[in-house]
Amino acid sequence: MQHWLILGIAIISEVIATSALKASDGFTRLLPSVIVVVGYGIAFYCLALVLRTLPVGIVYAIWSGVGVALIALVGWLLYGQTLDLPAIVGIGLIVAGVAVLNVFSKTVAH
Template sequence: MAEVIATSALKASEGFTRLMPSVLVVVGYAISFYCLSLTLKVIPVGVTYAIWSGVGVVLVSLAAWYLYGQALDLASLIGISLIVSGVIILNLFGKVSVH
C-alpha cells in the first residue's frame, strides 16, 4: 500500500514542486522498499517482484481512475484482468511461492 500511495502522490507532487505530496512520495517509497526487503527473506525475488509489480499496476490504475479521473478503456481492463489472473495463478499454483 505504501508504494501505491507514493506512486499516486507522485503526480500530485508536480515534479517535486509541492512539499507535502513530495514528502509522501519519499516516505511511501522508503516504507515500501523496507517492506520489500523483509519479504525477500521469505519469498524468492522473482515471485516477490511479480506480485509487487502486478498488484501495484492494478491498484495504481484504480487510484488514478478514482483520484485523477484517468479513464480505463476496454484494453486496460482486459490487461488488468490478465495481471490479476497471473498473480492469482502464481500464488495458488506456483511451486516457489510460500503458502
C-alpha cells in the same frame, strides 16, 4: 504468513507514494513530495524484509501486478483517468497471473 502482511504493506506504501508522485507536480509541492519519499522508503524496506523469505521473482511479480491494478484504480478514482477495454483486459490478465502464482505455483512458500 507474516511475510504476506509485510508484502501488503509494501504494495500499499508504493501505491500511496506513486499517487503522491502525481500530486507532487514534479516535486514542486512539499507535502506530496514528502509522502513520495516516505512511502517509497517504507515500501522498499518492507520489500527487503519479504525477500528474506520469498523468491525475488515471485515477490516482484506480485508487487508489480497488484501495484499496477491498484494504481489504475487510484488513477480512475482520484484523477479521473479512464481506461479503455484493452487496458481493463490487460490489467485483468496481470491480476489473473498473480492469482495463478499464488494458487498454483509451488515456488511460493505458503
